[in-house]
Amino acid sequence: xxxxxxxxxxxxxxxxxxxxxxxxxxxxxxxxxxxxxxxxxxxxxxxxxxxxxxxxxxxxxxxxxxxxxxxxxxxxxxxxxxxxxxxxxxxxxxxxxxxxxxxxxxxxxxxxxxxxxxxxxxxxxxxxxxxxxxxxxxxxxxxxxxxxxxxxxxxxxxxxxx
Amino acid sequence: xxxxxxxxxxxxxxxxxxxxxxxxxxxxxxxxxxxxxxxxxxxxxxxxxxxxxxxxxxxxxxxxxxxxxxxxxxxxxxxxxxxxxxxxxxxxxxxxxxxxxxxxxxxxxxxxxxxxxxxxxxxxxxxxxxxxxxxxxxxxxxxxxxxxxxxxxxxxxxxxxxxxxxxxxxxxxxxxxxxxxxxxxxxxxxxxxxxxxxxx
Numbered sequence: 001x002x003x004x005x006x007x008x009x010x011x012x013x014x015x016x017x018x019x020x021x022x023x024x025x026x027x028x029x030x031x032x033x034x035x036x037x038x039x040x041x042x043x044x045x046x047x048x049x050x051x052x053x054x055x056x057x058x059x060x061x062x063x064x065x066x067x068x069x070x071x072x073x074x075x076x077x078x079x080x081x082x083x084x085x086x087x088x089x090x091x092x093x094x095x096x097x098x099x100x101x102x103x104x105x106x107x108x109x110x111x112x113x114x115x116x117x118x119x120x121x122x123x124x125x126x127x128x129x130x131x132x133x134x135x136x137x138x139x140x141x142x143x144x145x146x147x148x149x150x151x152x153x154x155x156x157x158x159x160x161x162x
Numbered sequence: 163x164x165x166x167x168x169x170x171x172x173x174x175x176x177x178x179x180x181x182x183x184x185x186x187x188x189x190x191x192x193x194x195x196x197x198x199x200x201x202x203x204x205x206x207x208x209x210x211x212x213x214x215x216x217x218x219x220x221x222x223x224x225x226x227x228x229x230x231x232x233x234x235x236x237x238x239x240x241x242x243x244x245x246x247x248x249x250x251x252x253x254x255x256x257x258x259x260x261x262x263x264x265x266x267x268x269x270x271x272x273x274x275x276x277x278x279x280x281x282x283x284x285x286x287x288x289x290x291x292x293x294x295x296x297x298x299x300x301x302x303x304x305x306x307x308x309x310x311x312x313x314x315x316x317x318x319x320x321x322x323x324x325x326x327x328x329x330x331x332x333x334x335x336x337x338x339x340x341x342x343x344x345x346x347x348x349x350x351x352x353x354x355x356x357x358x359x360x361x362x
Contacts, residue, residue, distance in 0.1 A: 027206040034207040039259070041213050046255040047220070048298035048329035055300055056326040058259055060210045067206070092210070140210055144259040145326035151210040 022083060022158030026070040030133075035062055039142065056144045064106065064135040069123075069157055071130035079162045081124045082132075088117035090153040098146020101138055101155075108134035114155075122157060212259035217266045219358035222251040228351055231338040239343035243289070246336040251295060252305060253331035254358045258322040264360050267319040268305070268330065272354045274312035278347035285310040285352065287339040292332030305332035309339075310354065317356070 029035055039060035046055050069082065086101070093099045093116060102113040109132075114120045123132065142151065221227065229246040237244065256266035275282035289309035295302050305318045318330045 029206050032206065034209065036209045036211070038211050039213050041216065041257060041259075044216075044218075045220070046216075046218055046257055046300075046327045046329075048253060048255070048295060048300035048302045048327075048331060050300060052300050052327070058213050092212075138208070140208075142210065142212070142259070143326075144212070144257065145324060147212055147259050147325045149261040150212065152207060154207045 022081075022160035023072065023075075025072065025082070025157050025159050027155075027157050028068050028070075030066040030068060032065070035065065035138070037062055037138075037140065039140070042141070052145075053143075058142050058144055058147075060138075060140040060142070062136075062138045064104075064137045066133060067109075067136045068131040068133045071127050071132055071159065073130070075159055075161065076127050076130055079124075079126050080159050081162055082122045082157055082159045083119045084112070084114060084122040085119045085156050085158060086114045086116050087153050087155070090116050090151060092147060092149045092151035093142070094146045094148055098143045099151070100141045102141070103139070104137045106135045108132065109136060119158075124162070213257075215259070215262075215264045215360060216255075216257040217264075217358045217360040218253075218255040218257070219268065219356060220253045220255075221356070222253075223248075229336045231336075233338065233340060235346070237340065239340060241341050243337040244340050246338065249333055249335045251331065251333050252317075252356070253295065253302070253329060254318065254320070255327050255329050256320060256322060256360055257327050258325050260325070262362065263322045264362065265319060265321040266328070266330070266358060266360045268317040269314050269357050269359070270310065270317050270354055271314040271357070272310040272312060273352045276349035276352045278345070278349040281345045281347060281349070283338075283342075283344055283349050285312055287342070288336060289339065290334045290336045292334050295331050295333060298329065298331075300327060300329050302332075303328075303330040305330060305334065 037060035039058045042057040042059050043050065043055050090099065096116045100113060100115050104111050109123050110121055112120045112122070227248065227250055229248070229250075231244050231246040233244050252268070254266055254268045256264050258264050272285045275284050286309055289307070291307045292305040294304045303318065303320050308317065320328050320330045322328050
């Protein structure tokens with residue numbers, strides 16, 4: 001009997017996955033639509049005596065930039081959660097330890113931090129209207145040991161009803 | 163296709179072939195629009211340009227250090243090298259982000275001699291030994307032992323093999339060879355300039 005139950009459990013799991021993923025929604029920056037950032041070494045005075053975890057970091061920061069999330073009509077007026085998803089594979093970054101993004105907002109979206117492959121709560125509440133907008137400032141912290149060139153990616157957003 | 167033709171406005175029915183083309187184009191456009199919408203859902207791209215490579219040269223001394231060799235009359239020319247003071251810690255760092263390896267080179271440029279009036283001691287009489295810098299988790303290529311020559315000379319060169327910081331350095335103790343008896347006097351100071359450069 002146990003042998004039969006195992007495949008059933010696997011099948012249910014597979015069926016549930018799409019529902020957990022949420023609906024992908026459109027995002028863009030204004031006047032954007034993209035952000036292009038120049039980074040700098042976090043520690044200009046690199047020394048072998050420093051902790052390599054600090055000495056190898058470089059950072060890129062953005063000013064507060066207006067960001068819009070276009071909410072499908074079906075979710076307007078609904079209590080929802082929106083998640084920011086970092087792609088697991090990011091060109092220019094050779095592993096999740098090589099990059100962390102931290103962002104601040106001005107109250108509509110939630111502040112937070114994420115590494116490649118992570119799904120982080122970005123908004124929760126009732127959608128009054130679309131698009132949903134706020135101003136977001138990013139701080140990207142990269143480890144040069146995991147960098148092999150220009151970093152370019154598109155964090156995406158998923159919405160699901162609570 | 164006849165049913166489709168009848169539903170189309172007259173100006174769009176110039177020929178059956180054209181209508182087919184129009185209809186197909188509309189479908190293609192619609193399909194394209196759907197794809198664009200799908201990609202717009204993740205259209206906010208972020209691009210981060212790595213910082214340019216950098217090279218850093220550091221000597222752990224405030225200001226310009228002066229190495230002093232005191233040779234007594236009894237020691238003069240006995241062939242036993244005389245250590246100078248202080249010992250100095252030299253360090254060169256090269257920082258690489260991005261795909262291109264960098265080579266960093268530390269160079270010293272010395273005069274031909276130390277002078278005391280008309281008397282001189284050739285710069286080749288001054289050498290150094292180098293010891294690994296203690297407590298350097300960043301890893302360090304140790305500067306090799308050597309002796310000065312007149313003009314520029316390479317002290318150490320390192321090439322990155324990956325992204326991140328690479329270091330070369332050492333705690334350098336300088337020596338006067340003391341193999342020749344020179345006229346008594348105070349020689350120098352002579353100025354040795356160290357530079358670090360990188361390529362590309």
